[in-house]
Amino acid sequence: MYMMDLTAAKYKEIKKSVDTVLLPIGMIEMHGHHCSLGTDVWIPREFVRRLDAKIGDRVMMAPEVAYGHSWSLAPFEGTIDISAEAFSHYVFEIGKEFHRNGFEQIVLFNGHGGNIPSLAIVTEKLADLGMNVLTINWWVDYREQILEITKGPGHGGEDETSLILAIDEKLADPTLAGNNQIKMNPKIKFEKSGLKLFKDGYLGNAGAATAEKGERLYEMMLELVISDLEDLWRVAYESLY
Ligand SMILES: [Zn+2]
Structure with missing residues (x-):
């Protein structure tokens, strides 16, 4: 179920049986000349839509956090960069509010790399409040399986x-992209080094992308996300570990 669709009375009723909330977290930023600025919002949103169809009776889907932190991509046109301090504080406050509302489990479903360090802090702070926290960075957590379908992943x-x-062919045009590989050592940072690291605002073999591969990626990862959720519920209800 989607929180946005519930009345307060229905929300109160649902909380009697649902104690898990999923918070999608994205970013508005440059994604090459071939993908929309909302790419990191669109993808978590699509995961949520598909998850809701399968396990929406057990998880409440919260409205997304669309703005995140992107130091590397900030020099590019179209990036709305929130500082890591403000962003992590804000997401923590959202999680804290869900805990106060009675949710014991929270899923931080992240769609953007620059958010990872901030969300690691948020995860620990929410766990310290007593919540069970599942943090998913899909392209990191499922990388091995992703490589079986798409050999040239990246931002x-x-x-x-x-x-x-796979969401909408109007949102991306792979003919505008090629195959950008990292040409500098990503461990080294300097002012606006993102401009050098992400040539044309993207990395990977975007030119090889197809909707069919995207559909296979969603189907594969959906099962992995559900498996992670089942692990979360085992921790919560069977006091595993
Ligand atoms: Zn992205």
Whole structure:
């Protein structure tokens, strides 16, 4: 179920049986010249839509956090960069509010790399409040399986572009992209180094993206997300570990 669709009375009723909330977290930023600025919002949103159809009776889908932190991509046109401090504080406050509302389990479903360090802090702070926290960075957590379908993943790469095409072919145009590989050592940072790291605002073999690959990625990852959720519920209800 979607929180946005519930009345307060229905919300109160649902909380008697649902104690897990999923918070999608994205970013508005440059994704090459071939993907929309909302790519990192569109993908979590599509995961939520598909998850809701399968397990929506057990998880309440919260409205997304669309703005995140992107130091690397900030020099590019179209990136709305919130500082890591403000962003992590804000997401923690949202999680804290869900805990106060009675939710014991929270899923932080992240769609953007620059959010990872902030969400690691949020995860620990929410766990310290007593919540069970499942944090998913899909392209990191399921990388091995992603590589079986798309060989050239990356920011705006073959995996992301395929996932966008599977939502709507009007949101991306892989003919505008090629195959951008990292040409500098990503461990080294300097002022606006993102401009050098992400040539044309993307990495990976975006030109090879197709909607069909995107559909296969969603189907594969949906099962993995559900498996992670089942692990979360085992921790919560069977006091595992
Ligand atoms: Zn992205």
